[in-house]
Amino acid sequence: MKGYIQNIEKIAVENTAFRQVLYTAKHCxxxxxxxxxxxxxxxxxxxxxxxxxxxxxxxxxxxxxxHTTIHAGFAIVVPAGARHNIVNTSTVPLKLYTLYAPPNHLDGVVHRTRAAAEEDTEHFDGKTTEGR
Structure with missing residues (x-):
């Protein structure tokens, strides 16, 4: 099947990795x-x-x-060129998903921790999920 159809809320809430690429299309x-x-x-x-x-x-x-306070249900759109950050201000994990348009990371990459993400120099290489 082409495309990605899943329960993203469930996947996001169950995710424990700092960053995990689920699906890469040509433009997002x-x-x-x-x-x-x-x-x-x-x-x-x-x-x-x-x-x-x-x-x-x-x-x-x-x-x-x-600075804007956010919680479950909030959507944030960051236009290209804007300096941005998301900070967890609570005592429990902050679970979210993000869409990059166009893609930003290697398809399928998983960074278990922020430190691992910062050490990695990977960037999108033009290969999509369905093109692998």
Whole structure:
């Protein structure tokens, strides 16, 4: 079957990896993330657009210096070029998923921890899930 059809809320809530790429299409990429208590994604700027959806936990979204409290059910859209960060401000994991448009990471990559993600220099290589 082409495409990706799954219960993303269940997958996001059950995910324990800092970052896991679930599906890569030609123009977008689906990734789940889990931030430990007080952990953050890390301030970054992309040349692509990014969407986040919070499925569990509480935190803060920071876009170009504007801080907004977030919790389950919140959606965040970060336009290309905006400096952004997501911070878990709670005592339980913050579970979310994100869409990069276009893709940003190697298809299928899993970073169990933020440290592992920061050490890895991987970037999208043009290969999609169905093209592997």
């Amino acid at each position: 990429q689906l990734v789940v993330m889990a931030l430990k208590p007080q952990e953050e994604i890390g301030a970054e700027v992309h040349t692509l657009d990014q969407f986040f959806r919070v499925e569990q936990g509480d935190g803060e979204a920071i876009i170009d210096g504007v």
